[in-house]
Amino acid sequence: MSLPTEPRSLPWITRLVSLDTTSRDSNLALVDLVADEFRSRGLEPHIFPTDDGLKANLICTVPDRDGGTAGGIVISGHTDVVPVDGQDWASDPFVPEIREGRLYGRGTADMKSWIGVALTLLPEMVDANLAEPLHFALTYDEEVGCVGGDAIVAEMAGLGLSPRAVLVGEPTSMQVVRAHKSINVFQVDITGVAAHSSLPTHGVNAIEYAATLVRYWRERLDDWRVHGPLDDAYPVSWTTGGVNQISGGIAVNTIPDHCRVTFEFRAIKAVSDAEVQADVRDFCDRLRAEMRREHPDADVTFTVLAAVPGLDADPASPAVTLTHQLGGIPTDGKVTYGTEAGQFQGAGFEAVVVGPGDIAQAHAANEYVEVSQIEACETFLTRLIEVASGRR
Numbered sequence: 001m002s003l004p005t006e007p008r009s010l011p012w013i014t015r016l017v018s019l020d021t022t023s024r025d026s027n028l029a030l031v032d033l034v035a036d037e038f039r040s041r042g043l044e045p046h047i048f049p050t051d052d053g054l055k056a057n058l059i060c061t062v063p064d065r066d067g068g069t070a071g072g073i074v075i076s077g078h079t080d081v082v083p084v085d086g087q088d089w090a091s092d093p094f095v096p097e098i099r100e101g102r103l104y105g106r107g108t109a110d111m112k113s114w115i116g117v118a119l120t121l122l123p124e125m126v127d128a129n130l131a132e133p134l135h136f137a138l139t140y141d142e143e144v145g146c147v148g149g150d151a152i153v154a155e156m157a158g159l160g161l162s163p164r165a166v167l168v169g170e171p172t173s174m175q176v177v178r179a180h181k182s183i184n185v186f187q188v189d190i191t192g193v194a195a196h197s198s199l200p201t202h203g204v205n206a207i208e209y210a211a212t213l214v215r216y217w218r219e220r221l222d223d224w225r226v227h228g229p230l231d232d233a234y235p236v237s238w239t240t241g242g243v244n245q246i247s248g249g250i251a252v253n254t255i256p257d258h259c260r261v262t263f264e265f266r267a268i269k270a271v272s273d274a275e276v277q278a279d280v281r282d283f284c285d286r287l288r289a290e291m292r293r294e295h296p297d298a299d300v301t302f303t304v305l306a307a308v309p310g311l312d313a314d315p316a317s318p319a320v321t322l323t324h325q326l327g328g329i330p331t332d333g334k335v336t337y338g339t340e341a342g343q344f345q346g347a348g349f350e351a352v353v354v355g356p357g358d359i360a361q362a363h364a365a366n367e368y369v370e371v372s373q374i375e376a377c378e379t380f381l382t383r384l385i386e387v388a389s390g391r392r
């Protein structure tokens with residue numbers, strides 16, 4: 001009986017997972033590692049640091065046989081991972097290991113296996129005499145609102161890149177996902193007036209006004225659930241959301257002068273993100289006016305923390321057609337989680353989501369990817385090289 005073999009991309013995946021790139025920290029160690037690999041292959045990566053210099057996006061092109069960069073296909077992935085704080089892991093999350101056909105470690109599913117497979121195949125891309133270029137696009141801070149995604153679409157445009165397809169390698173079990181909901185995260189800071197709790201007429205209770213906002217948002221969510229609109233291709237067919245963080249108050253005998261509410265919604269295509277945002281702003285304006293009838297110093301501040309557009313690619317789009325050609329598994333299903341694919345589509349690029357692993361494992365303790373999924377991804381990206389070189 002032959003022993004099971006390890007996937008050829010395991011060394012690169014291991015190197016990437018071993019780097020702790022939790023979103024609150026820097027991703028530069030990973031960016032520098034990957035940039036050095038590109039340079040060793042005679043390629044010049046473009047690195048775009050954040051204003052504080054702690055993080056960076058990276059774009060690198062394997063040009064076509066004539067040295068051209070026009071058109072082509074993007075291999076897109078984010079470099080950051082979610083925290084492991086408070087999770088009960090059976091092994092060190094940053095020391096990946098294979099157990100019973102699964103590779104465990106933070107980021108193995110979401111989404112360093114995809115990046116590791118692509119880097120493993122980089123030498124073959126360079127040697128392939130490509131008929132069209134292949135572009136790598138690696139981002140920071142996807143896990144905190146797709147922050148790097150907004151930047152990278154502008155950076156690609158600045159480099160004059162106009163790919164015919166963008167492949168975003170989030171974990172889909174190698175199914176071709178052409179649609180997902182948008183993600184919008186709002187923060188509202190409610191400023192009241194502090195006073196002793198025995199003198200309520202001297203203060204303005206920020207928490208009580210925050211409760212009005214929470215009730216308004218709950219009613220809005222209930223209306224979507226009951227009345228729609230609906231899209232039955234999603235496992236949850238309506239626009240969803242919730243109030244996910246709230247903080248305020250300093251003592252039981254003090255009228256609180258501040259309360260912060262953070263809430264989100266994930267919309268199907270039939271719901272306008274801009275209209276919802278405008279409605280919430282209007283509610284906050286009315287709440288501010290009501291508070292100022294009690295005291296002129298009261299205030300309400302509305303902040304958009306994240307606004308990631310949804311993805312809704314045509315079934316016959318070039319990106320969907322390409323991924324089917326590469327062996328991606330066709331599906332009519334849509335997913336409730338968001339990705340940077342919506343940002344690429346919003347910038348005019350045809351995009352699709354396809355990658356190894358199951359989203360159910362992402363962010364969890366003992367995150368893992370099936371080894372068979374890594375091998376399927378290796379086959380998929382090998383076919384991509386064949387298509388880009390005109391051999392398929």
